[in-house]
Amino acid sequence: MSAVAIPDVKTVADLATQPEEYRVAVEKIVISHAVNELYGAQVFDEPAIALAPTPYAKWLTCRVAMEEYHHHVRFRTLAEEMGVAPERMDPDAKRPLSIFEFQLRTWPEFCVIKAVADYAEILQVEDLLHCSFHPLRNLARITMPEEKFHAKFGKDFCLELIQAGRAAEVQDALDRYFPITPAFFGSSNSKNNEMYRRLGLKQRSNDEMRADFLGRVTELVEKDFGLRLPVLQ
Numbered sequence: 001m002s003a004v005a006i007p008d009v010k011t012v013a014d015l016a017t018q019p020e021e022y023r024v025a026v027e028k029i030v031i032s033h034a035v036n037e038l039y040g041a042q043v044f045d046e047p048a049i050a051l052a053p054t055p056y057a058k059w060l061t062c063r064v065a066m067e068e069y070h071h072h073v074r075f076r077t078l079a080e081e082m083g084v085a086p087e088r089m090d091p092d093a094k095r096p097l098s099i100f101e102f103q104l105r106t107w108p109e110f111c112v113i114k115a116v117a118d119y120a121e122i123l124q125v126e127d128l129l130h131c132s133f134h135p136l137r138n139l140a141r142i143t144m145p146e147e148k149f150h151a152k153f154g155k156d157f158c159l160e161l162i163q164a165g166r167a168a169e170v171q172d173a174l175d176r177y178f179p180i181t182p183a184f185f186g187s188s189n190s191k192n193n194e195m196y197r198r199l200g201l202k203q204r205s206n207d208e209m210r211a212d213f214l215g216r217v218t219e220l221v222e223k224d225f226g227l228r229l230p231v232l233q
Contacts, residue, residue, distance in 0.1 A: 006132050007199065008132055009022075011135065015082060015133065021195070021199070025196055025199055028192060030079045030082065030084070031084060034072055035089055037068055038072040038076075040117075041065055041068035041069045041071075043104065044104055045064050045068045048064075051104075057107075064149075071143055078135055078139060098180060099120075101180075102177055102180065106173070108158075108170050108173045109173045111154050111157040111158045112174055113177060114154025114155075114157070115155045116174070116220075117177075117181060117184070118151040122144070123212055125140045126140075128140035129141060130200075130203060131201050132200030158225060162227075170227060171227050174221065174227060178217070179232060181217075184213075185207075185209050187206065188206060193205060
């Protein structure tokens, strides 16, 4: 990447004064978060309330669903303040990430999704904590504690299932879901990612984040769960 001065954009109003490339890059990130937070809440978190086995588990799952919908609202509100047309944040208009194509059917599957996929989301949010567009940086800082709670939710309930003699169900869910998660980080030679880093919107390459994710999930599954992480093809 060529060395250029990284912008320091403190407000939405200041965004309007930036070059088109910068404005387009910010829009892409914000729209992606708005769409995928909504889609994840719709296909995983809300349906999981019915799958939760106890009132306590249902209560916590309701909290997760509420927070995921709120993440969508936050990013959508920022996008609208930026002048993004509402239809550009409709999941029918922009294809959500492939990790949301998994057909959720069981409680162990949901617990694995939260334990694994929300680790991936934590890394994406981490990468925005020093974003050159301050409104997006601020959203990341507000969102991070909730994403960490969601990952802990998944870890805790996976451990509960394992301790209850249902390790085979957790392993089966891992075997089927984990292989699709590394694609969450995008391609190795992503032009968008190169642009985001050059403009100071993101800090790390897709491959750097993917490697970090694989390291964290390997420790979670093998050390904390005592299970086997599926081998990626």
